[in-house]
Amino acid sequence: MSAFDGLTAVVTGGASGIGNATALALRAQGANVAVLDIAVDDLDDGLFGVVADVTDRDSVTAAVEGVGEEFGGIDIVVNNAGISAVGTVEENDDAEWLRVLDLNVVGMARVTSAALPWLRKSSAAAVVNVSSIAALNGLPQRAVYAASKGAVMSLTFAMATDHVREGIRVNCVNPATVSSPFVERMLKKFPDPVAERAALDARQATGRMVTPEEVADAIVFLASPASRSVTGTALDVDGGVTHLRVRPQ
Numbered sequence: 575m576s577a578f579d580g581l582t583a584v585v586t587g588g589a590s591g592i593g594n595a596t597a598l599a600l601r602a603q604g605a606n607v608a609v610l611d612i613a614v615d616d617l618d619d620g621l622f623g624v625v626a627d628v629t630d631r632d633s634v635t636a637a638v639e640g641v642g643e644e645f646g647g648i649d650i651v652v653n654n655a656g657i658s659a660v661g662t663v664e665e666n667d668d669a670e671w672l673r674v675l676d677l678n679v680v681g682m683a684r685v686t687s688a689a690l691p692w693l694r695k696s697s698a699a700a701v702v703n704v705s706s707i708a709a710l711n712g713l714p715q716r717a718v719y720a721a722s723k724g725a726v727m728s729l730t731f732a733m734a735t736d737h738v739r740e741g742i743r744v745n746c747v748n749p750a751t752v753s754s755p756f757v758e759r760m761l762k763k764f765p766d767p768v769a770e771r772a773a774l775d776a777r778q779a780t781g782r783m784v785t786p787e788e789v790a791d792a793i794v795f796l797a798s799p800a801s802r803s804v805t806g807t808a809l810d811v812d813g814g815v816t817h818l819r820v821r822p823q
Contacts, residue, residue: 661715
């Protein structure tokens, strides 16, 4: 028996990258897993796909209600859907700021709000938000992205406070740069993607980018009933970026 047997999880942005690795890890632990994404045609067997746009409240509400009705409840929400942005405050216009903040921050609020009536009925309710090391570390040319992820961390603590007495735990993970389709798309925006990739690998004290599966393992821990005393926590999955200062070899 797994602690996840009989539990239902919603994973946004679960069709690829961290989200897909998380959805598969939760499924392997015995949970029912619903993936909310803008396209769900190529999901692995065993995952329940629902087309949803986290920037559209009606879309989110319909998707979450559909999952709750399909499985008879929702116990876990993994707010993973997000986009990157490259540039300084001078280089990003107002439209880019609004686009990134709407998806990365308000999108999490929309999904969690829609799921709260279901989470309140669960004895193992957990929300895990995907933030970033950018919330605590000044990264070059990531002004909009960093602002959005800093907001995700603050939102996590606020939500954890608001809902702790309802038995709903809220935590976040702060991954370093993850080798994923998300990063592949970002790299294409640089003049020399190969050099930028090497710089991203070198930024971690471990000398390599984090894998989606490593982040997924941390999310599964925070979502698990085994971590029932963990709430209002930001868990770094960062290869040592935030706290380690190793000497050059």
